[in-house]
Amino acid sequence: MFPRLLLLLSLLFLRQTSFAQEPGRAGPGPPDSCPVTKASDRPFIPPWPYDAKPHRGGSWFGTDRLWIAPPADGVWRGLGFFTPAGPTFGQKMQWWRQGYDSHTEPKPKLKVTGKRLDAPALPLVAEVSNVSGSKPSMMVGMNFPTRGCWEITGRYEDDELTFVVWLGE
Numbered sequence: 001m002f003p004r005l006l007l008l009l010s011l012l013f014l015r016q017t018s019f020a021q022e023p024g025r026a027g028p029g030p031p032d033s034c035p036v037t038k039a040s041d042r043p044f045i046p047p048w049p050y051d052a053k054p055h056r057g058g059s060w061f062g063t064d065r066l067w068i069a070p071p072a073d074g075v076w077r078g079l080g081f082f083t084p085a086g087p088t089f090g091q092k093m094q095w096w097r098q099g100y101d102s103h104t105e106p107k108p109k110l111k112v113t114g115k116r117l118d119a120p121a122l123p124l125v126a127e128v129s130n131v132s133g134s135k136p137s138m139m140v141g142m143n144f145p146t147r148g149c150w151e152i153t154g155r156y157e158d159d160e161l162t163f164v165v166w167l168g169e
Contacts, residue, residue, distance in 0.1 A: 030166035034149035036074025
């Protein structure tokens with residue numbers, strides 16, 4: 001009887017601790033205070049020759065001057081550490097612009113910045129490179145110092161695009 005009771009109590013304890021959150025850690029979804037950018041009922045459709053539909057789980061957002069495909073629900077889940085030695089959470093994201101040519105502009109003019117909205121944190125670090133092909137784009141590698149609610153802004157010359165994402169577990 002005692003071993004069964006002990007097993008039952010330990011399972012109950014494990015279940016409760018798995019749902020507990022450590023202070024400062026992001027839960028499974030954004031709180032109401034994080035105004036994540038979600039898929040629109042009337043999404044942006046990129047100009048030809050770009051794809052009319054984004055990758056699975058994404059939604060087009062922006063204008064023909066600058067657009068992205070953030071997660072439709074506004075949440076990035078399962079981001080791992082960028083490197084084991086550097087404890088930042090890494091994510092890559094493509095950015096597009098009508099008329100962008102990776103051959104004439106091998107180092108994109110795109111600048112990406114980000115700040116955490118729900119708590120103090122160091123800013124994200126972003127590196128931009130290009131992606132060649134029939135539909136050239138700009139690839140942005142972003143390193144976030146913490147999980148939470150992040151506002152990310154991309155600037156290309158006079159054009160600007162801002163979105164908000166929740167970095168979850």
